Amino acid sequence: MTTDVVILRHNRVELALHRLRTGAGRTLLLLHGLGEAAPAAVPDRFAAWPGPIAALDFTGHGRSTVPAGGGYTAEMLMGDADVALGHLGEVTVHGRGLGAYVALLLAGARPTAVLGAILDDGPGLAGGGPTPASAVLVRVPADTPRPPDPFALAELARDVRPPDYATGFVRQVTHLGELDPCISVCARSRPEWLAAVAEEVGVVVEPLDAALTRYAAA
Amino acid sequence: MVLRTLPGVSAIADTVAHPGARRPDRSRRVDSSGVAIAVHEWGDETAPPLLLAHGGFDFAGTFDVFAPRLADGGWRVVSWDQRGHGDSDHAALYGWDADVRDAVAVIESTTASALPVMGHSKGGGLMLQLAEVVPWRLTHLVNLDGLPSRRRAPDVADHERSRLLAGELAGWLDHRRAAHAAARRPGTLDELAERRGRMNPRLTVEWLRYLVTIGARHDPDGWRWKIDPSLRFGGFGPVRPDWSLARLPGIAVPFLGVLGTVDEPMGWGTRRGDVEPHLPPGARLIEMADTGHFVHVERPIEIADLVLEFLL
Numbered sequence: 001m002t003t004d005v006v007i008l009r010h011n012r013v014e015l016a017l018h019r020l021r022t023g024a025g026r027t028l029l030l031l032h033g034l035g036e037a038a039p040a041a042v043p044d045r046f047a048a049w050p051g052p053i054a055a056l057d058f059t060g061h062g063r064s065t066v067p068a069g070g071g072y073t074a075e076m077l078m079g080d081a082d083v084a085l086g087h088l089g090e091v092t093v094h095g096r097g098l099g100a101y102v103a104l105l106l107a108g109a110r111p112t113a114v115l116g117a118i119l120d121d122g123p124g125l126a127g128g129g130p131t132p133a134s135a136v137l138v139r140v141p142a143d144t145p146r147p148p149d150p151f152a153l154a155e156l157a158r159d160v161r162p163p164d165y166a167t168g169f170v171r172q173v174t175h176l177g178e179l180d181p182c183i184s185v186c187a188r189s190r191p192e193w194l195a196a197v198a199e200e201v202g203v204v205v206e207p208l209d210a211a212l213t214r215y216a217a218a
Numbered sequence: 219m220v221l222r223t224l225p226g227v228s229a230i231a232d233t234v235a236h237p238g239a240r241r242p243d244r245s246r247r248v249d250s251s252g253v254a255i256a257v258h259e260w261g262d263e264t265a266p267p268l269l270l271a272h273g274g275f276d277f278a279g280t281f282d283v284f285a286p287r288l289a290d291g292g293w294r295v296v297s298w299d300q301r302g303h304g305d306s307d308h309a310a311l312y313g314w315d316a317d318v319r320d321a322v323a324v325i326e327s328t329t330a331s332a333l334p335v336m337g338h339s340k341g342g343g344l345m346l347q348l349a350e351v352v353p354w355r356l357t358h359l360v361n362l363d364g365l366p367s368r369r370r371a372p373d374v375a376d377h378e379r380s381r382l383l384a385g386e387l388a389g390w391l392d393h394r395r396a397a398h399a400a401a402r403r404p405g406t407l408d409e410l411a412e413r414r415g416r417m418n419p420r421l422t423v424e425w426l427r428y429l430v431t432i433g434a435r436h437d438p439d440g441w442r443w444k445i446d447p448s449l450r451f452g453g454f455g456p457v458r459p460d461w462s463l464a465r466l467p468g469i470a471v472p473f474l475g476v477l478g479t480v481d482e483p484m485g486w487g488t489r490r491g492d493v494e495p496h497l498p499p500g501a502r503l504i505e506m507a508d509t510g511h512f513v514h515v516e517r518p519i520e521i522a523d524l525v526l527e528f529l530l
Binding site: 010012013059065068069071072073075076079082083086108110132135136137138139140142151155158159160165168171172175176 | 250251252253301308309310311312313315316318319320322347350351352380381383384387388390391394395397398448454455456457458461464465
């Protein structure tokens with residue numbers, strides 16, 4: 001199935017936003033896990049979402065630009081997702097793995113434009129843990145196949161995620177957003193940042209179907 | 219007047235003379251995973267190399283007084299414009315690991331042996347990480363007011379904190395959305411010097427005017443700082459200043475730390491008591507009285523002599 005791809009610009013990077021389903025209503029924005037890319041079609045598990053569905057390729061992934069020299073942070077990917085948000089308008093966001101962490105950051109940073117963030121299992125969920133591990137020098141041979149960008153795989157797998165930093169974004173949503181609850185944890189894994197998030201006021205632990213139903217009605 | 223051009227590096231713009239300042243003797247470019255890094259050197263090419271890392275929003279030319287003193291002391295001083303700064307490429311992405319990777323590319327282009335490394339401010343933090351990732355590459359480590367410490371944030375209520383952070387986050391994201399079209403604001407040489415003076419309040423107007431002619435380019439509509447307009451001062455993120463200090467006890471090479479004692483916008487306000495518990499065995503830590511964050515600019519002769527004596 002061929003989907004409609006919109007190319008958006010985030011500074012020097014061209015981002016591919018895949019319009020998996022068009023129509024009226026609030027868009028469900030899908031954010032993939034580390035090393036993944038946007039799905040080619042609406043995955044069955046999201047079929048019940050009543051509105052449009054779009055999926056973003058993060059920088060260095062899928063059909064988005066693979067830039068030279070690395071330098072990845074989850075915050076920069078939040079910037080990617082925010083560019084998509086600027087294009088789509090109000091969204092509910094679902095993130096897998098790394099995308100779940102980025103979905104949380106985006107919901108906290110744009111608490112009135114993101115109506116519901118659904119955090120799910122996937123590659124890159126844990127990141128680099130709550131404090132820095134031993135530093136390493138990442139080297140990538142120039143002829144390494146891309147995408148995904150090997151620098152993204154290495155740097156975002158080590159991206160430090162302190163639990164109190166993550167919960168700070170939850171509080172942005174609960175203090176400044178309009179929904180309660182506003183974040184759904186569907187993931188079964190519990191890296192430290194997500195364990196802390198799941199305990200916060202305004203966060204509910206529930207299956208994906210329930211989360212989709214909740215935010216579709218919001 | 220265009221004085222000269224250096225091969226591989228953009229044209230040197232009109233230059234204002236400054237007492238003691240000397241432009242690099244050589245400049246070249248180094249490829250770091252596809253990002254071109256501008257490297258600048260002072261001193262005899264056959265002298266032993268000494269690596270010098272600048273701070274955030276600075277560039278190698280900010281060492282134009284300090285580096286020649288070290289070169290005259292018998293060293294080949296090698297510095298570079300960090301990605302997005304000075305004459306190096308503006309990158310798509312910026313990060314601490316990438317900066318360290320660029321530093322290693324500069325070292326590898328300079329020597330196959332271990333060498334002394336020195337960094338100011340952010341450059342000092344980078345060199346601390348460098349010491350952890352390539353310890354076999356270092357003989358000495360000098361840190362110039364680049365030791366971030368834990369500082370208590372003002373005590374504000376949770377909701378107030380949310381509002382402050384919300385402004386910061388939205389401001390940063392708005393900036394990112396528009397970054398592809400961003401350009402540094404042009405101005406006269408004096409206007410750019412005045413703008414920089416707000417962040418560097420202790421530095422003389424004469425020095426700031428000199429820096430404009432190195433760190434800015436002269437376009438038809440005025441001077442513009444060369445630094446990537448997508449970079450933004452301040453911000454947010456998960457990194458805690460004290461994580462940098464946690465690297466200190468493990469430093470195996472001789473360590474010299476220099477702290478300014480007068481707080482200013484670009485400094486961390488770190489004091490001896492913040493650092494001492496983390497110092498590696500045999501380390502030297504010196505507090506400079508009546509000196510701000512730019513210790514090597516305010517006291518180039520004193521700091522250079524201190525470093526030269528440390529490296530003996």
